[in-house]
Amino acid sequence: MNPVAVDFTNMMAPNLGEAGVDPGEMDGGLADAFRKAHEDVDVRRASGEIGFFALPEATESARAVQELADSFGQWFENVVVLGIGGSALGTTTLRDALLGPHWNELDEEARDHYPRLYILDNVDPRTVAGLLDRLDLRRTLFNVVSKSGSTAETMSQYLVVEGRLNELLGEEPSRGHFLFTTDPKSGILRKIANEEGIPTLEVPSNVGGRFSVLSAVGLLPAAILGIDIAEVLEGAGEMADLCRTPTLRENPAGVLATLLHHADVVQGAPIHVLMPYSDRLRSFAAWFQQLWAESLGKAKDREGKLVNRGPTPLPALGATDQHSLLQLLMEGPRDKVVLFLGVGGVRDPVEIPRIRGEFPALSYLGGHTLKELLDTERMATMEALRQQGRPNLSIEVEDLTPRALGALFMLFQIATVYAGALYGVDPLDQPGVELGKRLTYGLLGREGYEKPPLGTGGASWRV
Numbered sequence: 001m002n003p004v005a006v007d008f009t010n011m012m013a014p015n016l017g018e019a020g021v022d023p024g025e026m027d028g029g030l031a032d033a034f035r036k037a038h039e040d041v042d043v044r045r046a047s048g049e050i051g052f053f054a055l056p057e058a059t060e061s062a063r064a065v066q067e068l069a070d071s072f073g074q075w076f077e078n079v080v081v082l083g084i085g086g087s088a089l090g091t092t093t094l095r096d097a098l099l100g101p102h103w104n105e106l107d108e109e110a111r112d113h114y115p116r117l118y119i120l121d122n123v124d125p126r127t128v129a130g131l132l133d134r135l136d137l138r139r140t141l142f143n144v145v146s147k148s149g150s151t152a153e154t155m156s157q158y159l160v161v162e163g164r165l166n167e168l169l170g171e172e173p174s175r176g177h178f179l180f181t182t183d184p185k186s187g188i189l190r191k192i193a194n195e196e197g198i199p200t201l202e203v204p205s206n207v208g209g210r211f212s213v214l215s216a217v218g219l220l221p222a223a224i225l226g227i228d229i230a231e232v233l234e235g236a237g238e239m240a241d242l243c244r245t246p247t248l249r250e251n252p253a254g255v256l257a258t259l260l261h262h263a264d265v266v267q268g269a270p271i272h273v274l275m276p277y278s279d280r281l282r283s284f285a286a287w288f289q290q291l292w293a294e295s296l297g298k299a300k301d302r303e304g305k306l307v308n309r310g311p312t313p314l315p316a317l318g319a320t321d322q323h324s325l326l327q328l329l330m331e332g333p334r335d336k337v338v339l340f341l342g343v344g345g346v347r348d349p350v351e352i353p354r355i356r357g358e359f360p361a362l363s364y365l366g367g368h369t370l371k372e373l374l375d376t377e378r379m380a381t382m383e384a385l386r387q388q389g390r391p392n393l394s395i396e397v398e399d400l401t402p403r404a405l406g407a408l409f410m411l412f413q414i415a416t417v418y419a420g421a422l423y424g425v426d427p428l429d430q431p432g433v434e435l436g437k438r439l440t441y442g443l444l445g446r447e448g449y450e451k452p453p454l455g456t457g458g459a460s461w462r463v
Contacts, residue, residue: 090213149187
């Protein structure tokens with residue numbers, strides 16, 4: 001049984017009215033457009049250009065990850081991932097979704113003696129120094145994740161940590177506290193590792209950072225914490241198999257990509273809100289934000305024509321954001337689609353006691369569970385939006401298991417490359433990000449980069 005289900009009823013005209021999609025289009029124009037997108041992706045997949053499809057079958061790589069996690073990874077009390085963007089967001093999601101966002105607060109017995117996991121995904125000095133000052137660095141492993149080995153933020157973190165370890169332990173011993181996840185052949189981290197004997201894991205050359213969660217980037221930290229990475233990959237493989245068909249109605253990633261693309265370019269709804277009803281999936285919404293934005297927001301199409309295309313992803317959290325965003329979603333501009341993400345089984349649903357029955361505003365809650373309340377609010381919000389003619393769709397996972405999470409990652413990754421084909425853009429590059437990097441290098445004096453002039457003017461205000 002597929003652990004992830006997609007229900008797009010509230011995107012269709014019979015349920016939504018004129019704001020919905022004609023069901024005939026799912027077998028007509030939309031199906032034809034998807035079939036072409038599917039063919040395009042299939043060609044790029046077969047050529048090896050899109051590498052994440054092959055990760056569930058990369059058994060040798062997974063075995064190497066598991067062996068390193070079971071040996072070197074268990075020597076330490078703490079593991080700190082130094083990375084940014086795709087080098088960090090998937091790892092955070094795996095930890096939070098499968099172990100809970102409070103994993104690091106558990107004692108050793110409750111963690112079954114697995115390490116704590118911290119992710120430094122920014123260079124805010126207060127955050128970096130605050131964590132390093134608090135940890136016992138002698139009992140900490142630092143996993144430096146950078147495919148290029150030149151990411152300014154990650155490499156700055158690495159230099160700060162190496163400097164501290166050198167002062168504490170000396171240069172030679174400090175090397176035993178590092179593990180690099182990087183390009184298999186090139187880059188600064190690969191060169192340092194080769195020269196100094198630092199253990200490494202590979203990021204496949206045809207797997208970009210935001211598509212790398214199912215590689216060693218996400219799997220190593222997960223395996224160190226005792227997460228069954230074979231199950232994660234099994235779920236991802238099952239979803240990839242489901243999405244092999246060119247028939248739109250039978251392809252869950254195809255449905256997701258096609259309806260969201262149609263909502264943007266035809267119905268004027270370019271803002272795509274992902275709203276999980278689970279605190280453990282809050283970081284999944286942040287992972288989706290990078291995946292959708294960086295892959296689809298492009299100035300030029302694949303033929304070089306200026307198009308300035310791309311939807312805007314917006315992460316939210318149910319039921320919390322029913323008290324912040326919902327008013328806008330219900331009555332604001334009709335430029336949004338809401339993707340509700342629900343979770344099935346919960347081992348401890350927490351019953352609400354039958355007390356304070358003298359108050360009608362409280363008595364109806366008694367005997368229900370918090371899980372019931374959360375699910376009911378999700379369903380009620382979906383229906384409220386439907387009644388207002390606001391498009392929304394539902395994605396449900398059977399439970400927060402490694403298999404289900406692997407399937408969920410793969411669903412959204414495949415939907416992203418399908419959407420890229422539908423938009424006519426390359427979902428694998430990020431040219432807009434590169435300019436900011438080059439300017440940063442110039443301003444910081446990196447060799448080979450000219451210091452740029454900065455725009456100046458008097459349009460400022462100060463007290």
